[in-house]
Each structure stands twice: as C-alpha cells, then as structure tokens.
Amino acid sequence: MEQRFIDWLVSEVGVDPRNDVGIGDDAAVMRPPAGRRTVLCTDMLCEGVHFPASPGYDPRAVGRKAIAVNLSDVAAMAGRPESAVVSVALPRRGGQHVGEHLLAGMLEEARRFGVALVGGDTTSWDGPLVVNVAMLGSVVPGRVWRRDGAREGDVLLVTGACGGSLLGRHLAVQPRVTEARLIAEMVTVHAAIDISDGLALDLSRMLEASGCAAEVDLALIPIHPDAVAAAEAEPTKGTACDRALGDGEDFELLLSLAPAEAEKLLAAHEHGTLAGWPGTSLTEIGRVVAGRGMVGIAEDGSRSVLPPRGYLHAFN
Template sequence: MPNEFEYIAWLRSQTPADARVRIGPGDDCAALAPPARELLVTTDMLMDGTDFILSEVDPRRVGRKAMAVNLSDIAAMAGIPIAAVVSVALPRPTPPSPLPEGKGEQAREITELEATSADSSFSPFPSGRGDGGVGSSDGPFSSGGVSLPKQLYLGLRDIADAFGVPIVGGDTNTWTNKLVISVTALGEATARGPVRRSGAKPGDWLFVTGPLGGSILGHHLDFTPRVREALLLHEAVELRAMLDISDGLAADLNHICEESKCGAVVVAEAIPISDAARELSRTSGKTPLQHALGDGEDFELVFAVSPTDGTKLLHQPPVPGLAKIGECIEAGLWIEENGERKSLAPTGWVHAL
C-alpha cells in the first residue's frame, strides 16, 4: 500500500464535489456551509472481534456498516445526514523500521506508516477465501487486489453515496492491535425538530418499521439505515419518541420508557419476526420471539405516536413494513403472549466496561 500522503491523495481524488463542503479532505479541518436548523452529531466505533470478525468478512462490508450505524442514529432523530468524518486504526503487521537519525517525530510517523507497506507476507485475511480473500501482492493491507484502507473507504462510500453524505475528512493510523474504525456523522434537524427518546406518554401506540431478530446471519452488516422512512414518518405524524434498535427491541424500548418516565407493553403475536430469526432458532436453543426481542443490531426504528396518529399510520402508511406492536402505559415493561401479561426483561446487547 502507498504511504499516508499517497493514500490521502487517493482519497481526495475519490471525493466528489458537494456544494455544502467549502473545504474538504486535505486541510487541517473541513469547512461546511452551516445548516439552517439544529446540527445533529453522532459517533460510533467498530472493533474487530466485537462488532465484526475481519478474517471472516469482506472489509468493504465493514466500511459500509461503520457508516450505516451512524446514519441510523441520524434516522433515529428524524434528521437529514449532511457529512461524515472517519478515523481508522489499522493493524500494524511488523515492528516499525529504525528511525532515521535527525528526522524527528514526523519522520517516525512516516517510517511507521511505510513499514506497514513493506511486508508483503502479512494479510489480515486467509488466502483463497474467494470474495474479499487475498491472492495478490498488493501489500500487507490487501484484499482481492485492493488494499484494506481502500476497501474500507469504498464500503463507507457505498452507503454514504446512497444518502448523499460526503466524507469530508478523518485520520488514519496504525497500531499493534486489531482494526478499529470510527465514524462521526453530522446531520440537520427538519423543521419539526429532532425526535428524542423522551416524549412518549401513557396511551401512545408503539410501532416498528420492520422485522426483527437474527441479524448475526448477515443483516447487521448489510442493513439500510431507515433515514428516508424516518423523514416520511416525521412529515406524516407527530413522532413523540423514537430510536433505532441496536441493542435489541426489549432493551431499546426500555430506553424510551426510562427517558419518557413511562412503561410499555408489547404483544408477542404483533412483533414482526425476521426469517433469519426463525432460521437461527433451529440451532440456537432460543425461540424466534426471543431472538426478535434481544438479538439487537436490527437497525429498524421503534417509535411512539398518539392513538390518532397511530390509526392514520395503519390506514395510510407512508412507508411499507410498519407494525403496531403495543402501547405505552404508566409503568413497567411487559409482554402479552396468548392473552397473558408477563414482565419483560430489558435483555439485549450491553458493552461491559
């Protein structure tokens, strides 16, 4: 792979013009035209071994996911994504070369980056994997003849371009551990303002935008953030509370309840369950419903609306796939199954600190 500055030059050559971007990659900061309304800011970090396994997945899909999870956060507040910056810590294959005398710290950084390109025997991917596997001499960060940083960038651009989001800058470094990629996305609120988690009220109806569960079988890498759906819903009705389902329906619904100081009850038979959840249940020892409630990384939206607006959504849905799953109540988190109401534990993904 080329050194840092050649890589930056390549990135600049790949960055399309955008009227909102006054200064793009190449300077110390990007400069954007200020949005007319509130600026939304979100960031997510993905780590090899926690959020993906690099030896088992095409790095282009990793880049795509890194961007998509951030756009999903913008969708959760019914915002319009406008730009993103990306930082990547690449795994360093070999110890850095000795520092040339008298070159100072800047030379050390350049030498370390060049060292990552010197050992063509290193690859984070097993050879002969087919799509995304390594069978080339494109340097240590190679995958199918394209370097790992470039594959990541192409994946980032795949989903960013789909939503008109320019990548306006970032940082690239190397270290002696696994791949880490962090994206910060900027968005603009609509005229109705950002949708928070804290506006749900007892009596509100609860909806989701699509089927849940089993994301580990591939959906967690290939999902499409519900940006357009959020904007259409926000235009059609008053969204009182909303978030994207990243930790699992039970856990994320509990987040709404905590912030809104209310409770919720969901109806088991009304929860849309994905085909992947049903497939996974054949070998996991869990039911499809358990997968739908707790797997996480579905990145569908769960939201609360008034009964009047809920009725409108059922009769004139502005987006396909909407399902009413329950309602907000005074307190507690509950599930009704076969007519019986039981306590629902807010199980799902939780990072241990």
C-alpha cells in the same frame, strides 16, 4: 504509505458543493443548512465485536456498516444526514488493502444517502481494525425525535422485522433514513429510538427516559426469518420471539405516537400512499402505559414481566 493513501482518498472523495472546505485540509468548513439545527452522532466499530475477526471480514462491508449505523442514529432523531468524518486504525499488515476497500464501502453507502465525507484520520498499529465515524445531520427545529417524549396512551410501532441479525444482516444494515423522513413529514412522533442493542433493551431505554411503562403484544412482534432460522439452529438460546426481542443490531426504528397519529400512518402505509416508501413493514407492537417496566402479553392474554434483554457492552 500514509500520504499516498490520503492522496488516493482525496481524489476518490472529491469536492462537495455544500462545504466551503472538504477533505484534505486540517479541518472541514461547513455551511449549515439555513433554518435547521445540527444533529451530531458517532459510532465505533471494532474487529471481533461488531464484525468478525480477520480474515473473516469483508472490509467493504465493514465500511458500509460504519456509515450505516450512524445513518440509523441520525434517522432516529428525524434528521437528514449531511456529512461525516472517519477515523481508522488500520492493522499494519495488509492495511493498504483493508483501508482502500473499507473506504470504498464507506463512500458507496455515503453516496447512497447523500452524505459528504469531509475528513478523517488514518493510523496504523499492531492491533485489529477499528473504525469510527462521526456524522452530522440537520433537523427542523422543534421536529426532532427524542427518546424521552413517550406518553401514556401512545401506540408503539416498529419498522421492519427483528432478530437473527448475526446471520448476516448486521453487516448489511439498511438504515431507515427515508422511512424516518416520510414519517416525520406525515405525523407527530412523541419518541423514537433505533434498535441497535435489542428491541426489548432499546424500548426499555425509551420508557426509562420518558418515565413510562409499556405493554407489548408478543404475538405481534415482527420476527425476521433469520430469527426463526437462528432459533431452530440453537434452540437452547431462546425462541424466535426471544431473539426478535434481544438479538440487536436490527437498526429498525421504534416509535411512540398518539393513537390517532399511529392510525393515520398505518392507514397510509397499508394503502401505499406514502410516496417513496421503500417497502419496509410497519407494525404496531403495543402501547405505553403509566408506571415502570415492560409487560409482555401472550396470545392467550397471559401477562409476564418482559426483561430488558439485549446486547450490553460490558466492562469493569
């Protein structure tokens, strides 16, 4: 089965002129874009954790997500996605069907963002579907967005809206690749992270790396309608705002910028002068201050400690 699958895959993927050797050989040979640094990331999706267990998942949607979550990581570094390799452990039963639809979804998402699939590995086993993508991108030297660069006095911005992604958005990830490129072209960003495990948790990671604290204006947090619906369906699991802070898998960008840069960006966004901007909202949610930890400020001005809630991949 494997050779037939690989032959099909090679013919589907085709040749990308950016590479000397693409899919189908022992390894790919790339030509790095001149004058740029290489960005490299990887992300694994497991059946029952990152998508529903069989038969509850659509392999094409899983394929799209596997590429999209890596695109989100490249975007969060201000990188331009270039190419990817894919490893798949297919379930023995029904693996051919799953594999073909999975790869079709991957190709669809990769083509949408100009990413070449340059290789991979396929195996089958008695376990569930596991898929891993490693992605290469490129970035202008000195213009990379790290998570440890936030500074006291910075303004915190977030793209899109958060919370309730389990209602379906977690399988329809919209990586903010274009938004990241346009922002990087216009302003200096001190620090950035993509929201994979939860706004509060990923913000705490940025602050910890940067050695700073933050004040978050709770009333300004962009709450997705899915978070409102989820909170109404299960009121014991927190308010819509709690869900926006802690649900995760939003794959929005969280940015820390000097106030003047944030103002410039927000004005351009508001006046629609960011040519090619996909229509994603952009919201100021707070500021970076000296110290450690996070404080939530309610609409009435009351302050409370904001716990770094989110999704933790526990093991022991």
